[in-house]
Amino acid sequence: MDSTQLALLGLIVGALIGGAAVGLVVFALRSRDRTRRVTSVEIPDGTDAVLQGMDDAAVVVDASMLVLSASAAAEVFGLRVGGTLASDSLKLLVRGVRTTGVAATETMQLSRGVEPRLVASRASVITPRLTLIVIRDITERERVEQMRRDFVANTSHELKTPVGAVTLLAEAIDSAADDPDQVRHFAGRLTAEALRLGQLTSRIMNLSRLQSADDIAEMRDVAVDEVVTAAIESQGITAEASGITIARGGERGLVVRGDRQILTEAIGNLLANAVAYSPSGAQVGIGVREADDTVEIAVADHGIGIHEDDQQRIFERFYRADQARSRRTGGTGLGLSIVKHAVQRHGGTVELWSRPGRGSTFTIRLPLVRGAEPSAAPKRKSKKSMKAAGARASAKRGAL
Structure with a gap:
């Protein structure tokens, strides 16, 4: 093998060694970045700004349930930067999300000061060590919905009474057709029930009108x-x-x-x-x-x-x-x-x-x-x- 061939072989070997070295360096850097992502508790850029622009209570917590960032609305639930999650329900939600990696929403009770509130809490994973929790107060919404259900149920119940009475009295009048006194008696009661039904219907309509958005x-x-x-x-x-x-x-x-x-x-x-x-x-x-x-x-x-x-x-x-x-x-x-x-x-x-x-x-x-x-x-x-x-x-x- 002459000198030219030896020189060429040396260049090839050097290139291979250099490429392997570069590959090792790139692999090491990527491994380091992956490790940092897994172990880092640094909040992604822009997270604080996003949270401050939210109307709902929202916090970012690490694996130890320490609050790293929080929206202004989170303060009413006692959630502030540097504090830890006090609610067992929230902790359980975060642990479940961190285990599965899938975002989840649960309805629970949280204290707003000394007042218990019904909230819908949603947790989602940001990084392997960071979790976002968004808390929406649904107390008023549920109260209104319950009032609507009660209104429908009560209206149905209240209407059944006079409607049923009118039906029975009409049958009684038909049965007592040959007895004028009985007919007058039942007719009087029938009129009273009809008036009661009319009054109830009128008041329901008046209440609906007062509760409408129209001026x-x-x-x-x-x-x-x-x-x-x-x-x-x-x-x-x-x-x-x-x-x-x-x-x-x-x-x-x-x-x-x-x-x-x-x-x-x-x-x-x-x-x-x-x-x-x-x-x-x-x-x-x-x-x-x-x-x-x-x-x-x-x-x-x-x-x-x-x-x-x-x-x-x-x-x-x-x-x-x-x-x-x-x-x-x-x-x-x-x-x-x-x-x-x-x-x-x-x-x-x-x-x-x-x-x-x-x-x-x-x-x-x-x-x-x-x-x-x-x-x-x-x-x-x-x-x-x-x-x-x-x-x-x-x-x-x-x-x-």
Whole structure:
């Protein structure tokens, strides 16, 4: 082998050795990078900015459950950078995700301060040592959904009662066709059940309208005196039949902005409730006063009162503190819910004070309109026609 061949062979061997060395170096660097990715707890670039832009609570934790980055909303759940996950449910979720490598979502309860909240927590793996947790508060959503389910169930139940009664009474009238007295008796009961069904349907529609997103169409300056007078007159026949006096007091000449008919119905509902739950011979009071740019309209009775456990739910649809008495007096269980939503749509609030055996006071607060001229009220009917209308209406109205 001559010198030229030897030189060429040397170059080939050198190239092979050099290539192997380069390959080893590249392999070593890649191995190092893989090791760093597996063991690193460095947060990927941009993670903090993404978390700070989120409305939901979100955190990045390492394998020891240490919080490395957190959104602003995470603070309300006690999750902050440098702290550790305190919730066993969250820890269990993270461990499961780290084991499977597949993102997962679970519904659980977390504390927001001292308040328990229902949340949907989703965990997903970012790196072998880092896990992202996103926490969405679904408490309100679930509450609304439960109210919707209750509303559908209660509406179905409430409608079945008068519909069933109407069917049975119609059959009874047919069977008693040869007995005029029985026919009149059953016809009277049939009319009462039909009126009850109509009242329930009307109140469901009114409540639905008040809960809709549409603005109230007939907003104008309304004299509180006219609203209170109309509400008292709407319950006058019922109160007189029960031996109950409605006394009015307080300031005059105050004006609010709203729909006269809706406000009259709301106050009338409170008066109907007060009359229904007061003993015969008692007095129901309604007072009006100005306080801090608001008009307060209070309806007070000395009736049976409402237990403290029921006071938190009394404005819910179909909720009755006294089921037997409410059904006996023809109540729909929607009156106070209508009051609450009617007042809220007018930018006001309604509050309750009550003690069992001492009575109840419902106070409506509405924004006061100063220096306004209330719109003209509808022409008042004659006393005779009002009595006739009241007598017809008394059969339709029941307590709440």
